[in-house]
Amino acid sequence: MSMVGGRRSLVIPGEIIVEGNFRAGLNTYLENGKIYSTVMGLAEIRGRVVSVIPIKSYYIPKVGDIVIGIVTDNSPTYWQVDINSPYMAILQVSDALPRPIDPAKENIRKYFDVGDVLLAEIALFDKLRSPLLKANGRGQGKLKGGILVEVSPAKVPRLIGKRGSMINMLKKELGCQIIVGQNGRVWINSVNEKLIDLAVKAVKIVDEEAQTRGLTERVKKFILKGKEKIDLESA
Amino acid sequence: MDEEIKLIDENGLRVDGRRFDELRPVRIEVGVLKNADGSALIVQGRTKILAAVYGPREIHPKHLSKPDRAVLRCRYHMAPFSVEDRKSPAPSRRETELSKVIREALEPAILLEKFPRTCIDVFVEVLEADGGTRCAGVTAASVALADAGIPMKDLVVGCAAGKVDGVVVVDLCDIEDKYGEVDVPVAYMPNKGLISLLQMDGILTMEEFEKALNLAIDGCKKIYEVQKAALKRKYDFTEKLKREADKSEE
Incomplete structure (x- = not known):
C-alpha cells in the first residue's frame, strides 16, 4: 500500500x-x-x-477528563449523569457542592435536576464501577442557556486543533462561549442567536470533515461568509 | 403443486437461470436507520434483510453483565409479511435458534473485551425471505457492526451452498432450499480465513461436501467485496468533497 x-x-x-x-x-x-x-x-x-x-467511536472515561454531562436521574445523595459513553456516571453530592448538605432535610433536585447540563471532571474510573464525577472546580457545575452539539469523541482533538488552533479560531471569529467536553459534547452560548447557529454549523463541518486538509482555513472562510450574511440581514 | 419439479434444466441452469457457481445479485446499503448506532440493508436476489446495532450500552438486567467483556445479544426475526403465508410475529423455535447461530457466528470477530460490563444488541429483521436468510443476516449484521464503529478482527460474511437435483450449487434460493437435497450455510472471515458458522442439513459425500464448502467460501469472498465497497462508499469523504466541488462548479 x-x-x-x-x-x-x-x-x-x-x-x-x-x-x-x-x-x-x-x-x-x-x-x-x-x-x-x-x-x-x-x-x-x-x-x-x-x-x-x-470514524465513529465511543467515549471511554479517563480520570481527569473534562466532560459535559446531562443529569438523567437523582437519588437522595447522588445524581446519575449521562456522559455520552457506554457507562453511566455518578455525581455524589459531596463532590458537587461547596458545602455539605443534609440529604434528610434538603432535596438535591434544587441544585441539579433531571435534564440539566453539567460541566464536570472524571474523578474515578476503574472499569469495575461506574465512573465518578466531580463538579466543584472552577467553572464546573451547571451550564445555563446555550446549545449542546454532539460530535464523535474521536474528532475532539481535531476540534481543539494543534495547541488549540481550531477552537481559538472559532472563539475569536464568532465571539461565542464554546466549551468542548472530551466526551464529544460541545456547549455553545452567545447573546446573538444567529451566531450560535453559525457556530453549530461550523462545529458540524469540523466533525464531518475532520480528516481533510486545510480545514481550519476552510472553516474560517465559512464563518466570515456567514457573518457577512448576518450583518446584511440586520442592516 | 407439480410433483415433478425440475430444479436444473437441460442446459444446466437453475430455476432462476443461474449457473451452479453464480450468486444472486447482492446490494448492501450502510447507515439506513437514523436511530441505530449502526445499520445495514442487504438485498440478495429477493431476500431483503435489515440489520441494526445498538451499543455498546448499559446492560439491563444488570446481572447479565460480564466483568471482563461486553455481552453480545442477537435477535433474528422474520416480519409477518416476509413469507407467502403470514408468519406469526411471535418468535418461533426456528428464530430463537437462528438468533443463537448468528450470535455465535459474529462473536469471534468482535473485540468484546474492549467494553467490559456493557452489551451490544444486534437486530436482524427479515423483510422478505427467499432463502439464505441466516447467511445474509450475518453479512448485514457485520456491516452494521462496522458502521457502529465497534472494533472487530474481521468482517463476517455468510453464504450458503447445497445440492439440488444432484448438482452442488451456491447461494440457494427458497425453492432450491425447499425441494433440493442439501443446504450448507457457511459464515467466513475472509482476511483471517476462519469459518465461524458451518451447518449441514441433508447428506453429502466427502467430495461433495468439500466442493460445497469451497463454493460457499468463494461466494463469501465475492460478497465480501460488496460489503467493502458499501462501507467505503459511505465514508469516503475525499470522494464526497470531490462530488460536492463538482456540483458547485456546475
Whole structure:
C-alpha cells in the first residue's frame, strides 16, 4: 500500500494495512507480520507505528477528563449523569457542592435536576464501577442557556486543533462561549442567536470533515461568509 | 403443486437461470436507520434483510453483565409479511435458534473485551425471505457492526451452498432450499480465513461436501467485496468533497 509517509487511507475492520516491520498502534492488531485494522477509519503510518483514526467511536472515561454531562436521574445523595459513553456516571453530592448538605432535610433536585447540563471532571474510573464525577472546580457545575452539539469523541482533538488552533479560531471569529467536553459534547452560548447557529454549523463541518486538509482555513472562510450574511440581514 | 419439479434444466441452469457457481445479485446499503448506532440493508436476489446495532450500552438486567467483556445479544426475526403465508410475529423455535447461530457466528470477530460490563444488541429483521436468510443476516449484521464503529478482527460474511437435483450449487434460493437435497450455510472471515458458522442439513459425500464448502467460501469472498465497497462508499469523504466541488462548479 502506498501510504508510507503520512498519507491516510480509508480502511474497514479486518483490512490489512501494511506488512513488514511495523508496530501496531491504536485500533490495529498484529498477526503473522501483518497489521490489520479493527475499525472503520483512516489508517496512518507515523515512523514505524501504524494506527487508525476511527470514524465513529465511543467515549471511554479517563480520570481527569473534562466532560459535559446531562443529569438523567437523582437519588437522595447522588445524581446519575449521562456522559455520552457506554457507562453511566455518578455525581455524589459531596463532590458537587461547596458545602455539605443534609440529604434528610434538603432535596438535591434544587441544585441539579433531571435534564440539566453539567460541566464536570472524571474523578474515578476503574472499569469495575461506574465512573465518578466531580463538579466543584472552577467553572464546573451547571451550564445555563446555550446549545449542546454532539460530535464523535474521536474528532475532539481535531476540534481543539494543534495547541488549540481550531477552537481559538472559532472563539475569536464568532465571539461565542464554546466549551468542548472530551466526551464529544460541545456547549455553545452567545447573546446573538444567529451566531450560535453559525457556530453549530461550523462545529458540524469540523466533525464531518475532520480528516481533510486545510480545514481550519476552510472553516474560517465559512464563518466570515456567514457573518457577512448576518450583518446584511440586520442592516 | 407439480410433483415433478425440475430444479436444473437441460442446459444446466437453475430455476432462476443461474449457473451452479453464480450468486444472486447482492446490494448492501450502510447507515439506513437514523436511530441505530449502526445499520445495514442487504438485498440478495429477493431476500431483503435489515440489520441494526445498538451499543455498546448499559446492560439491563444488570446481572447479565460480564466483568471482563461486553455481552453480545442477537435477535433474528422474520416480519409477518416476509413469507407467502403470514408468519406469526411471535418468535418461533426456528428464530430463537437462528438468533443463537448468528450470535455465535459474529462473536469471534468482535473485540468484546474492549467494553467490559456493557452489551451490544444486534437486530436482524427479515423483510422478505427467499432463502439464505441466516447467511445474509450475518453479512448485514457485520456491516452494521462496522458502521457502529465497534472494533472487530474481521468482517463476517455468510453464504450458503447445497445440492439440488444432484448438482452442488451456491447461494440457494427458497425453492432450491425447499425441494433440493442439501443446504450448507457457511459464515467466513475472509482476511483471517476462519469459518465461524458451518451447518449441514441433508447428506453429502466427502467430495461433495468439500466442493460445497469451497463454493460457499468463494461466494463469501465475492460478497465480501460488496460489503467493502458499501462501507467505503459511505465514508469516503475525499470522494464526497470531490462530488460536492463538482456540483458547485456546475
